[in-house]
Amino acid sequence: MSARLTVTDPVLHRLAEEVGVEGPVAVEGSRTRWHIGGAADPQTRLVKAPTGIVEYVPDEMTVCVRAGTSVADLHAALAEQGQRTGLPERGGTVGGAIAVGENDVHVLGRGRVREAVLQIRYVADDAKLVTGGGPTVKNVTGFDLPRLMTGSLGTLGLFAEVILRTNPLPATTVWLESSDADPFAVLDTILRPSAVLWNGIITTVQIEGHGPAVAAETARLAAIGTWAEVAQAPELPAHRWSLVPSELGDPSRWNGATWVASIGVGTVWASIPQPATPTNPVVAALSRRVKQQFDPTGRLNPGRVPGAH
16 A cells, blocks of 8 residues: 655655755665665765654554664664564664665564565655555555565665564573584474574574573473573674575585575575576566656666665
């Protein structure tokens, strides 16, 4: 659902005026994932999205926040009410996290970024403010614009404000690692790990929940390996890959690089970029049609290509 609804917030209108109707333009966040999707056109004019939490309703588990707000600041405010979101904490902004669409390392427990975005307000190519989605899932009908915008790298619209789903902070969080456990057996052994990571040698698992439940799940892991508690997850390399499990074991693929796979998700972080692969012609044609509909003059973040490594 999308509409050019009347938006009275002067802060958002100032962003729309700054975007204007002429010349290439993009929103600049914290540049934590600036390399994803290729290099931006050097002639692109950069603007900043507004910051701040507009409305937070803990009982409804939703928060309305401006796109320039850092994820760290948002999560610090939510933590006062015992909540968080599924956005990754990597030093970036809310708008940047949604534009890139990269899931948090704890995606199995927190959910995907696309599932967290309930409503989005963005500046269109003609400098108009557009609203897509709704503040609650039950109020959303028609085309799911927030999910389309997530991962679009700002090439379809420049994000101004979003409404996000929140979820509770767990009472207990434990990280465990093993050098003799099959990482793929973890998902069949415990009910709902928040993360299962593997670097080809060490399996690292995060379990979250109420204390007794975490203890019970930890005990179940003993059936598939020897585990020790650790302070945190392993450090993730810089480049995100998409791979199926059968592709992990090919040593020629890594060429000495370090990597950490998120089991059950299809994401691998590696110290080298993933080689480019040909785009399915049907997908490429559909992407061009969508781009034409949203940005017929190609002025929104030119040079960036969603899905490119």
